Amino acid sequence: MGTMGLVSGAPTFLYGTAWKEERTTELVETAILQGFRGIDTANQRKHYFEMAVGAAITNQIENGIVNRDDLFIQTKFTHRGGQDDRLPYNANAPVSEQVHQSFAKSLEHLGMDRIDSFVLHGPSQRVGLAAQDREAWFAMEEVHEQGAIGVLGVSNFSAEQLEILLADANVKPSFVQNRCYAALGWDQQVRGICEMNDMIYQGFSLLTANREVWKSRPVEAIGKLHGMTPAQIIFCLALELDMLPLTGTSDTGHMRDNLACNRGVLSPMEVQRLENIAVR
Numbered sequence: 001m002g003t004m005g006l007v008s009g010a011p012t013f014l015y016g017t018a019w020k021e022e023r024t025t026e027l028v029e030t031a032i033l034q035g036f037r038g039i040d041t042a043n044q045r046k047h048y049f050e051m052a053v054g055a056a057i058t059n060q061i062e063n064g065i066v067n068r069d070d071l072f073i074q075t076k077f078t079h080r081g082g083q084d085d086r087l088p089y090n091a092n093a094p095v096s097e098q099v100h101q102s103f104a105k106s107l108e109h110l111g112m113d114r115i116d117s118f119v120l121h122g123p124s125q126r127v128g129l130a131a132q133d134r135e136a137w138f139a140m141e142e143v144h145e146q147g148a149i150g151v152l153g154v155s156n157f158s159a160e161q162l163e164i165l166l167a168d169a170n171v172k173p174s175f176v177q178n179r180c181y182a183a184l185g186w187d188q189q190v191r192g193i194c195e196m197n198d199m200i201y202q203g204f205s206l207l208t209a210n211r212e213v214w215k216s217r218p219v220e221a222i223g224k225l226h227g228m229t230p231a232q233i234i235f236c237l238a239l240e241l242d243m244l245p246l247t248g249t250s251d252t253g254h255m256r257d258n259l260a261c262n263r264g265v266l267s268p269m270e271v272q273r274l275e276n277i278a279v280r
Helices: 021-034 048-060 095-110 129-145 159-168 188-196 208-214 215-228 230-240 252-259 268-273
Strands: 014-016 038-042 072-077 115-120 149-155 175-179 200-204 243-247
Touching: 014 230, 021 038, 021 048, 021 252, 048 095, 072 095, 095 129, 115 129, 115 175, 129 159, 129 200, 129 268, 149 208, 159 188, 175 188, 188 200, 208 230, 215 230, 230 243, 230 252, 243 252
Parallel strands: 014 038, 014 243, 038 072, 072 115, 115 149, 149 175, 175 200, 200 243
Antiparallel strands: none
16 A cells, blocks of 8 residues: 555655754755655754744745645654753653643644644663653553644654554554664565554665665666666655655755655666665
8 A cells, every 4th residue: 555545644755854953944944845745853952953843834834835734744752861951841740741741842833733743752762662651652642632633653663662562552653763774674674564554664864874775886777777866766765665755855956856756766676676785
């Protein structure tokens, strides 16, 4: 099943806003002007500037470039361990309360009364799920029930952690967002769980985590065959693998290149070859 059918209004590409700092507003505005309609952020000042994302969206709506309904906005709740001292919640409050506080702050930052996708930014530990992870998820379910969220998701989850959450959750995540490594068959195990559970896999760091792969001769050769850059070939592959890819590029030309990527460019044989290109 194509990813678009699974979540109402989900785009085919997300613009990632991490590590943009004082350029965040300008770059998000540029991305929207180039045609991005999916914006990914997080209420984690350490790596994101959510308020600046909100300013960009407000500017573009006020300038008549887009309506709120044209956009798919995704943000995240980040545990204390992933934050610096600029917290969007009370550090001493129970985790469930922190989730509610973080979400309310996100609405304020983004200038909105609803969010399309609310994501648990990552478990609090590397193996298994802790009590605070479950507490955070159930609090996210509560926020979801109140009607200000379209869907829920998780990020930076292993296959094992995903299975644990799926066994416990009352509301199933619609998205799983992971750093995507070619050496793991582009996160094949997690993508398999997503496919079985009608969840959409969001892949980030498709280029930065796989530099040797996308700059390799085989990828370059396939690109030449299709008149595309090696980076475009990787994004075409992601789409063929039913991924919702993220890009955080600050280059306007690359933004346009990314949005020009489609399914149907690569042959089934090319998809198979690229899917296994780095698997050892």
